Amino acid sequence: MKLITPPEGSRHQSAALISMLDVHHTVRFEPADRQWYACEASSQDQAILTLFCQSLTVAQCEAVIDGLNDYLCVGGLSAHPLSGRYGETVLRAPVLYKQRQGLAARCSQLSTALGVELGVQDTQPALAQPGVLVMDMDSTVIQIECIDEIAKLAGLGEQVSQVTEKAMRGELDFAQSLISRVACLQGVEQAQLAQIRDQIPLMPGISVLIGELKRHGWRIALASGGFTFFANYLQSRLGLDRAYANELEVVDGTLTGKVAGDIVDADTKAAVVSAMAEEYQVARGQTVALGDGANDLVMMRQAGLGVACHGKPVVNEKADVAIRFSGLHGLLYFLR
Structure with a gap:
């Protein structure tokens, strides 16, 4: 696992960071003043966060995590297997719910404000299986x-x-x-x-x-x-x-x-x-x-x-x- 800690005020393109890793590696954004991926929760509270757009930046990633801090405890962001294939940087993360009320509205607000696609799902259909x-x-x-x-x-x-x-x-x-x-x-x-x-x-x-x-x-x-x-x-x-x-x-x-x-x-x-x-x-x-x-x-x-x-x-x-x-x-x- 390759740990990436962007410097204070960093605005590097995360697409460039992702290019240094294959899809099995994990990209962690770990600001020193916040342990945002540490959380206690039961297994039924687990879900998946998906974040993508063209030219996705570290700043956008951090803004999403900050914006969802009251709702989710987020693990490491990893590259989706299709990331980069069709033009977007696509990251996903395992998440644990603190609460669900208002989460959909908050995701909508962040998506619109940041110009990114953002979703939280309890389960995901499998691409490789018939559907x-x-x-x-x-x-x-x-x-x-x-x-x-x-x-x-x-x-x-x-x-x-x-x-x-x-x-x-x-x-x-x-x-x-x-x-x-x-x-x-x-x-x-x-x-x-x-x-x-x-x-x-x-x-x-x-x-x-x-x-x-x-x-x-x-x-x-x-x-x-x-x-x-x-x-x-x-x-x-x-x-x-x-x-x-x-x-x-x-x-x-x-x-x-x-x-x-x-x-x-x-x-x-x-x-x-x-x-x-x-x-x-x-x-x-x-x-x-x-x-x-x-x-x-x-x-x-x-x-x-x-x-x-x-x-x-x-x-x-x-x-x-x-x-x-x-x-x-x-x-x-x-x-x-």
Whole structure:
């Protein structure tokens, strides 16, 4: 084990320090005036802290430890096996809880203030073991809300996007808000949807995430409150196992303003997590749900790990961990 004690006021890049070690070594930040990794606690209070960003500094590491001092007793920070592979320095540490109340809010505050990704988990799914990932589509796998883009074709983009935003924050019933928004799409030619599909901007890191998981035998699905026209296309483009979404009713090549069949809502998304875990004989602890809106919270609770992706405040607060700044490949760092 290599012990590193940065001098007072040090602002060296920890990435440079990590480069001197292989992933089996431990980097300890041990200010002389604080024994922050000494703590008495029972085994059920043990957890894992994960910290990452590009160009992670010693100052940021120390600020995280200082900021969590009232909640956690932290052990040595070690490099995650994927640290550096995709551009971020990724550190993790065994931690012992002093208390949990307010911990999620404190992690959120530190993450935002320091510009780092930060999460504390009781358990972590294993990357090397087969698992299931169920992802939201709009504003998660892709950078747009497809319904808002269709509404622009009908000249109602701003009106619909305001309703979408409220629904994603959990301020409106999702199913009812979807019905009212789809009604605004009446008269749009189905052929026009191809303009949106052919220019869909993927969320950064999605290809890395999918590629890494598939190499380890994971099954991956979309479960979206959006539409099959786009979800089926993404299933094919990204090589996903399943895609579930709402179907827009079309008559004579024109949208009628109605949804055909049952609505894919929060409960449907949660059912997808359970069904895929059963189909592929995957334990709950190896299931992950990823999303940004309030309608994703039910599937996050159903999964072993719920991950917010550039989420609305309520989602960041209630998810197990949150990705606020990095690409979707950041989810990999919350796996062991």
